Amino acid sequence: MPYVIEWEERGVYCKFSGRVTGAELIQCNKEIYGDHRFDGMRFQLFDMLSVTKLDVEVNDVRKVAACDTGAAFTNPNVKCALVTTDENAHVLSNLYQQGIEKSPWEGQSFHRISEAREWLSCRT
Numbered sequence: 001m002p003y004v005i006e007w008e009e010r011g012v013y014c015k016f017s018g019r020v021t022g023a024e025l026i027q028c029n030k031e032i033y034g035d036h037r038f039d040g041m042r043f044q045l046f047d048m049l050s051v052t053k054l055d056v057e058v059n060d061v062r063k064v065a066a067c068d069t070g071a072a073f074t075n076p077n078v079k080c081a082l083v084t085t086d087e088n089a090h091v092l093s094n095l096y097q098q099g100i101e102k103s104p105w106e107g108q109s110f111h112r113i114s115e116a117r118e119w120l121s122c123r124t
Contacts, residue, residue, distance in 0.1 A: 002051075003028050007035070011043030011078075011120070017050035022060025029064055033071050042077055043120040047113060048084040054092075061092050065099025076104040081116035084109065 002020045005028065006013045012032055032038060048054070072078070080100075082093045093109035100107055110116040 072103040
């Protein structure tokens with residue numbers, strides 16, 4: 001499995017590594033939604049700094065955004081941060097952010113974990 005989910009006090013930290021597919025990204029999200037801690041979650045931090053190949057398509061990102069928009073009806077108080085140095089991943093993150101625009105969730109991509117954690121700490 002190319003990811004590990006770690007629950008923190010106010011949210012979830014997901015560490016991805018190696019080759020990551022769109023199906024695996026979607027599965028990770030489903031595991032988060034299905035956890036009893038989801039209702040109190042205030043952030044998602046997706047760390048993709050150790051990803052060597054990102055096999056994620058535009059439709060995969062649209063599915064994640066649609067699922068997150070639906071999940072926002074249950075928990076509207078979530079900020080989503082993606083950390084990566086891959087510019088294609090930043091482009092996909094922008095697509096994700098457009099996909100959740102009509103939901104109360106916020107999304108942002110970063111190059112460093114420290115930047116993401118600082119952003120997440122505001123209003124979480």
